[in-house]
């Protein structure tokens with residue numbers, strides 16, 4: 235076969251085919267070299283044409299028409315006439331790894347595949363080592379993360395998730411405006427978050443205007459330390475769970491049938507309507523409101539708890555902080571009249587986190603709408619996390635899952 239015809243088939247710029255080594259139906263091996271004669275010394279920048287020696291590197295390429303293709307790249311080492319240093323040449327189409335080498339276009343395909351399937355599946359499909367795919371994913375992910383962090387992050391979302399159920403917690407950082415994951419770091423303590431924030435640098439930190447987190451005291455300390463200028467908002471879904479906790483405890487006490495061991499153990503009407511009791515009133519149809527009314531009738535404590543919960547929901551449903559304060563006031567009025575012990579802890583929490591809960595009204599609602607998407611994103615991350623033992627491998631893999639892969643290998 236004519237060398238010129240082969241290079242057309244390879245479609246690689248600056249690659250010259252020296253020989254076709256193997257040309258079988260099941261595989262193609264082609265010996266290639268760079269077309270350049272003159273290179274620049276990587277030490278001093280002077281031009282040189284003096285070849286010291288060369289080595290043959292096997293470079294995996296995209297399959298050509300389904301046929302696995304390997305390039306044998308004759309890689310030259312030049313010696314410089316100016317500084318007499320020697321250096322191996324690079325090629326723009328070839329990624330030289332530690333043991334495995336691939337063409338840039340195969341690397342791009344591998345990264346695309348990593349977005350659609352597991353590392354193991356990609357390794358099997360391309361007959362490449364798992365570690366190579368993982369290393370490529372990490373490199374690529376580092377580059378994507380670096381690029382994302384160069385851009386300003388106005389709204390920073392902080393959340394946590396775990397590798398395997400309840401094990402190896404990680405802190406996830408997301409740009410609330412773009413939905414892109416900025417980083418995933420091991421642990422969920424103050425040091426983990428502080429470490430990430432410090433690494434971003436002063437300018438990046440100044441750009442953050444809103445931080446959203448769950449009710450973790452460790453996160454709050456790190457935020458106060460490094461993002462004191464930003465508005466810290468508690469994630470409203472997290473707060474809603476706190477609100478509901480008081481109602482759930484009251485319901486559990488009231489549904490119980492004394493003495494212990496009696497059958498049934500619960501008053502079924504109260505137990506069966508437990509989700510109904512937690513639903514926001516504006517989400518209920520007339521039929522369901524009527525059903526709820528029957529459960530709450532003649533049960534003043536349950537009814538008081540329900541009314542308190544609805545007022546607490548009102549804090550976030552309010553149009554502004556004045557209205558939110560009215561909702562809080564209405565909650566406190568009922569609590570004064572019917573001081574249910576189950577709400578004591580919630581009142582303490584409200585005092586402790588009041589600023590962060592009410593800060594919701596200092597941020598625009600578009601921001602808060604975007605934040606709702608985070609929970610879904612974390613759900614996807616959790617499914618991917620299964621099978622990873624190593625936090626940084628998981629982080630590299632997970633980072634690519636989110637939108638906005640701007641660069642390519």
Ligand SMILES: [Zn+2]
Pocket residue numbers: 275276277278279280314315316317318319
């Ligand atoms: Zn030189």
